[in-house]
Amino acid sequence: MIPLPIHYMEIEDVYARTLGTGIFSLAISGINDGEGVSTLAYALARYAAAMGRKTLLVDFNRRNPSVGQRLGIPSTHWFPGDESAHDNIVALSQTGLSILPAPTVESDWLRVRGTHELRDCFNNWQNNFDCIVADTSPLTVCNQENIPPENVCAACDGAVVVVQTGQTSETSVMEACGKLNKTNAHLLGTVLNDRHAPGLADELIRETKRFDGVAPKFMKKVRNMIQNSTFLNQAI
Numbered sequence: 276m277i278p279l280p281i282h283y284m285e286i287e288d289v290y291a292r293t294l295g296t297g298i299f300s301l302a303i304s305g306i307n308d309g310e311g312v313s314t315l316a317y318a319l320a321r322y323a324a325a326m327g328r329k330t331l332l333v334d335f336n337r338r339n340p341s342v343g344q345r346l347g348i349p350s351t352h353w354f355p356g357d358e359s360a361h362d363n364i365v366a367l368s369q370t371g372l373s374i375l376p377a378p379t380v381e382s383d384w385l386r387v388r389g390t391h392e393l394r395d396c397f398n399n400w401q402n403n404f405d406c407i408v409a410d411t412s413p414l415t416v417c418n419q420e421n422i423p424p425e426n427v428c429a430a431c432d433g434a435v436v437v438v439q440t441g442q443t444s445e446t447s448v449m450e451a452c453g454k455l456n457k458t459n460a461h462l463l464g465t466v467l468n469d470r471h472a473p474g475l476a477d478e479l480i481r482e483t484k485r486f487d488g489v490a491p492k493f494m495k496k497v498r499n500m501i502q503n504s505t506f507l508n509q510a511i
Contacts, residue, residue: 281322290322294406298432300397302409304424305437306447311468312437313341316410324371328405334377335422336412343376350379355396393430414451429458439468
């Protein structure tokens, strides 16, 4: 997980459209692995804490936990509605942010993975926190170790789904939306992660190759100009 600076306008905008509207709990989910869910969840939680809200970030991704690993907080045994769900919370000093790392794979969550039990857990946390950000596993990845992400999303006041530009298929997006609809999750919107999308310079270079058969030498010069252009290669 690569931490994002919380002063990015994109983080401020996502916060304003979600937790900034006054909701208490927000789930961040994705379609597939590696789409930046944990990165966004951590950034939003830090932003909420910086806004003066006592914030809890909960990692529900038992399959691939990253928040606790990033901060050096090991996974522990905890269950919704149990005292362990409070006892294992780690407060980050002088930040207003607390972390509940992912429960261990060995923990028997089969009896407490439903929306009702998870919602009760969020209600209990509401006594001690101003808002909660839930980091979930991908919506299209199913295995027995998962805490169903669609149930976590449904237990929260709202959910945001991260989609990787140029990588995530339309079929996968439809599958994920179907799961959220079945659980009556409140989908607030999607966040497009264009980290691996080709930049403007890459697209222009690709287009020049169409004319190599007509003017190969000239197109080579054009490509060199594009590659050396500071304006066309700047990060957006």
